[in-house]
Amino acid sequence: MKKYHFFWQFILLTGFSLTSPIALSADEVKVGVMLPATGTYARLGSNIQKGFKLYVEEQGGKLAGRDIKFVNVDSEGNPSKAVDNVNKLIKQHDVDVLVGSVHSGVAMAMAKAAKSSGKLMIVPNAGANQVTGPFCGVNIYRTSFSSWQTGYAAGEAMGAKGFKKVVTITWKYGAGQQMVEGFKEAFEKSGGEVIEEMWVPFPKVEWQAQLTQIAALKPDGVFTFFAGGGAVKFVKDYAAAGLKENFPLYGTGFLTDGTLQGQGEAAEGVMTALHYADDMDVEKDRAFRKAYAKAYNGESPDVYAVQGYDAAQLLDIGLTGANGDPKNVEAFSKAVRSATIDSPRGPFKLSKAHNPIQDFYLREVKGGKNIVVGIAAKALEDPAKGCKLK
Ligand code: BEZ
Helix, strand or coil: CHHHHHHHHHHHHHCCCCCCHHHHCCCEEEEEEEECCCCCCHHHHHHHHHHHHHHHHHCCCEECCEEEEEEEEECCCCHHHHHHHHHHHHHHCCCCEEEECCCHHHHHHHHHHHHHHCCEEEECCCCCHHHHCCCCCCCEEECCCCHHHHHHHHHHHHHHCCCCEEEEEEECCHHHHHHHHHHHHHHHHCCCEEEEEEEECCCCCCCHHHHHHHHHHCCCEEEEECCHHHHHHHHHHHHHCCCCCCCCEEEEHHHCCCCHHHHHHHHCCCEEEECCCCCCCCHHHHHHHHHHHHHCCCCCCCHHHHHHHHHHHHHHHHHHHCCCCCCCHHHHHHHHHHCCECCCCCCEEECCCCCEEEEEEEEEEECCEEEEEEEEEEEECCCCCCCCCC
8 A cells, every 4th residue: 555655655756647748768669770881872871871870889879868770771872662662671570760861762762751650750761852842741851952053063163163055964863953953943043044954864873875975065164963873883983984074064962972992083163052061160060970980980970971970960859859759740740840950061950851051162172182272152042842831
């Protein structure tokens, strides 16, 4: 009898309830990670995971007092398998949060599933404009960029440098198409003209015919989006074809981020626009780079590692606001929407559509590093066309 008396006295004095966060904290939060472990984007997926895990480890393996359990599915960077893969995470594993993906087409399938299931979703890379446009939602967040943002920043940079006639060449799928659209929007404002748009099927890496055509067209410069293994080969082939000296190569920063070791000398002088670089003058970045190297055998992080690290930070902020309960999407959202994320790229806030508002740097490859040589676009916010969140 006495035992029960003490129990109820404890409840009254502490305000503790059986459904309180203290009760929940014993459980795990299941994070469903859908990233490529194979294919041309495999390294990008691996570095996102490394960044995400580093942040969780720094918090002692818990976020908002709850253990984090990862459930991994290899997305293969393949949109045709994405519906099955995301359903596995939601229906078979009943994850609390979806994290993914790298490829825009895969992320779109995930965003649709997040919309219909109400699960939290955090995008640590894919730029599909729709994710924070018509598909935006109170439960959907992005810590990377929109494809429009990266293309627009590169277009501003080439316009400001005085380029007039440019050829674009990229993979023909959502990300490449939206980056070229963003690029044209900014570049044409400066009086520039895209004289030819060239397209390569994803994930193919054969472009000799297009390289020959570029030499014949004699543009002032070339704008491109390739990433991962495809970017390594494109930059090498472009230099080997003798084009680099005559037709300066520009791109969104994915062209030279996480790829420089493979590209070697061929990448020197290539110019890109991105929200991260190798020589950021940011205290948080210095600490991040040190911790990353320590955790991963001296490796240097890239933009993908940063986006993964920030995805984990965002999850921490949201879960803390929701007292550890991932089902309390309203409280999660309130916390994240008012937060400033202390990113290695520099602090940023999310737009109303849940996409980072951030600076884009103009970078040049010098001595095997992406060095900041200017600002391509300051505090750039995606227009979030079609998003109804207020
Ligand atoms: C995308 O598909 O959205 C993407 C893939 C790799 C790098 C950047 C964007």
